[in-house]
Amino acid sequence: xxxxxxxxxxxxxxxxxxxxxxxxxxxxxxxxxxxxxxxxxxxxxxxxxxxxxxxxxxxxxxxxxxxxxxxxxxxxxxxxxxxxxxxxxxxxxxxxxxxxxxxxxxxxxxxxxxxxxxxxxxxxxxxxxxxxxxxxxxxxxxxxxxxxxxxxxxxxxxxxxxxxxxxxxxxxxxxxxxxxxxxxxxxxxxxxxxxxxxxxxxxxxxxxxxxxxxxxxxxxxxxxxxxxxxxxxxxxxxxxxxxxxxxxxxxxxxxxxxxxxxxxxxxxxxxxxxxxxxxxxxxxxxxxxxxxxxxxxxxxxxxxxxxxxxxxxx
Amino acid sequence: xxxxxxxxxxxxxxxxxxxxxxxxxxxxxxxxxxxxxxxxxxxxxxxxxxxxxxxxxxxxxxxxxxxxxxxxxxxxxxxxxxxxxxxxxxxxxxxxxxxxxxxxxxxxxxxxxxxxxxxxxxxxxxxxxxxxxxxxxxxxxxxxxxxxxxxxxxxxxxxxxxxxxxxxxxxxxxxxxxxxxxxxxxxxxxxxxxxxxxx
Numbered sequence: 001x002x003x004x005x006x007x008x009x010x011x012x013x014x015x016x017x018x019x020x021x022x023x024x025x026x027x028x029x030x031x032x033x034x035x036x037x038x039x040x041x042x043x044x045x046x047x048x049x050x051x052x053x054x055x056x057x058x059x060x061x062x063x064x065x066x067x068x069x070x071x072x073x074x075x076x077x078x079x080x081x082x083x084x085x086x087x088x089x090x091x092x093x094x095x096x097x098x099x100x101x102x103x104x105x106x107x108x109x110x111x112x113x114x115x116x117x118x119x120x121x122x123x124x125x126x127x128x129x130x131x132x133x134x135x136x137x138x139x140x141x142x143x144x145x146x147x148x149x150x151x152x153x154x155x156x157x158x159x160x161x162x163x164x165x166x167x168x169x170x171x172x173x174x175x176x177x178x179x180x181x182x183x184x185x186x187x188x189x190x191x192x193x194x195x196x197x198x199x200x201x202x203x204x205x206x207x208x209x210x211x212x213x214x215x216x217x218x219x220x221x222x223x224x225x226x227x228x229x230x231x232x233x234x235x236x237x238x239x240x241x242x243x244x245x246x247x248x249x250x251x252x253x254x255x256x257x258x259x260x261x262x263x264x265x266x267x268x269x270x271x272x273x274x275x276x277x278x279x280x281x282x283x284x285x286x287x288x289x290x291x292x293x294x295x296x297x298x299x300x301x302x303x304x305x306x307x308x309x310x311x312x313x314x
Numbered sequence: 315x316x317x318x319x320x321x322x323x324x325x326x327x328x329x330x331x332x333x334x335x336x337x338x339x340x341x342x343x344x345x346x347x348x349x350x351x352x353x354x355x356x357x358x359x360x361x362x363x364x365x366x367x368x369x370x371x372x373x374x375x376x377x378x379x380x381x382x383x384x385x386x387x388x389x390x391x392x393x394x395x396x397x398x399x400x401x402x403x404x405x406x407x408x409x410x411x412x413x414x415x416x417x418x419x420x421x422x423x424x425x426x427x428x429x430x431x432x433x434x435x436x437x438x439x440x441x442x443x444x445x446x447x448x449x450x451x452x453x454x455x456x457x458x459x460x461x462x463x464x465x466x467x468x469x470x471x472x473x474x475x476x477x478x479x480x481x482x483x484x485x486x487x488x489x490x491x492x493x494x495x496x497x498x499x500x501x502x503x504x505x506x507x508x509x510x511x512x513x
């Protein structure tokens with residue numbers, strides 16, 4: 001990197017590079033991983049291992065066969081594998097988790113030219129692929145801790161189709177059915193606080209995202225409390241926290257401007273709540289972030305800061 | 315002469331190189347058989363219309379050539395459509411509106427405009443045949459890939475084991491785009507290797 005340091009004026013060298021950011025996010029995910037393993041035991045371990053293996057092997061293989069610089073050292077493939085596993089159901093067949101990892105890296109990242117050039121969040125793209133390919137397996141949820149073969153519904157599913165609200169304490173600690181990493185709100189909040197403290201993510205995106213969800217669900221709840229769940233439920237349940245903290249904050253696929261990040265978060269919140277309240281699916285975090293990923297270049301373009309003395313954004 | 319035929323197979327393959335006729339390519343290739351039927355129907359239309367257009371090319375005034383071509387193409391499309399309906403009703407039903415839609419396949423009007431209206435009957439026929447065969451091959455490959463993963467079969471014959479879970483995405487439109495993208499990528503890799511060896 002030394003060849004880039006030619007510069008005038010005093011500058012401070014920042015130790016923050018890609019590897020630092022990726023490892024920071026991995027550390028921040030550890031509480032959620034531990035919670036997932038605690039609640040889903042060997043299932044979670046298997047899915048995590050298969051998904052990470054899929055990502056890392058694919059990245060290594062593609063880089064090798066295309067004679068590109070190896071990029072495993074920046075840990076981004078490891079992170080993608082972890083994120084993907086955390087948004088998969090625990091009882092998923094391991095080969096599907098592996099395939100998800102392969103699709104995430106191959107179709108989500110490397111076809112675009114590698115890290116920094118991908119349009120969509122690789123982990124979410126892998127999950128969307130699995131969701132479209134194996135809809136049954138992706139919506140089969142195991143009951144936590146007891147791990148009996150009995151399937152259960154997620155809190156959002158219960159709220160949507162049976163109007164039953166899961167107790168907050170259960171949602172907060174994570175003793176509910178759902179994806180491996182989205183069960184425990186507490187573990188995710190710990191991770192998000194860590195990222196915010198180290199300034200690895202911008203507070204604007206989660207603030208805008210969660211704020212919009214709270215506002216939207218608050219209005220719906222106030223209008224028809226017997227139909228819709230209260231805002232706190234919508235914040236704690238499902239994939240909102242992991243989406244808002246770890247996926248909508250991906251530096252590659254989200255806007256770079258401060259104003260753009262507000263727009264991005266609010267857009268994610270709107271789409272999520274529209275799907276949750278009126279869509280055919282109980283959860284909308286994945287599609288909301290993918291949709292907003294697609295319009296990120298547009299957001300960047302329209303929120304370009306005004307040049308000092310200039311007349312417009314150009 | 316042989317070049318007129320051969321270029322449609324590889325160098326100017328209508329699907330992988332020219333990326334023409336995407337509507338039937340993406341829509342009907344859920345099974346290899348449907349790809350084959352669509353490919354053969356298109357081949358029939360492109361060859362017959364190519365022959366007719368090239369033989370009347372001296373009488374057609376330049377200003378009205380596109381409507382003329384369209385009428386000729388539409389005639390053969392109607393013939394193909396009725397033929398399928400009469401003899402292969404199940405396939406015709408599965409292909410649905412995409413058989414009559416052959417009339418708007420850019421490949422056919424493209425060949426008429428770019429080749430048949432400028433060259434003799436024999437060369438035009440060979441050119442159209444090459445394009446048709448290239449189109450058919452591409453559709454069969456695409457359909458076979460999607461059928462293997464989406465249903466575990468090829469041309470209806472089971473090749474995946476009993477425990478195979480169908481990849482539902484492969485019979486959905488998204489699967490068509492993914493498969494086509496990967497095939498075009500693979501095509502380019504092979505093409506690059508081959509041309510490197512040559513020159």
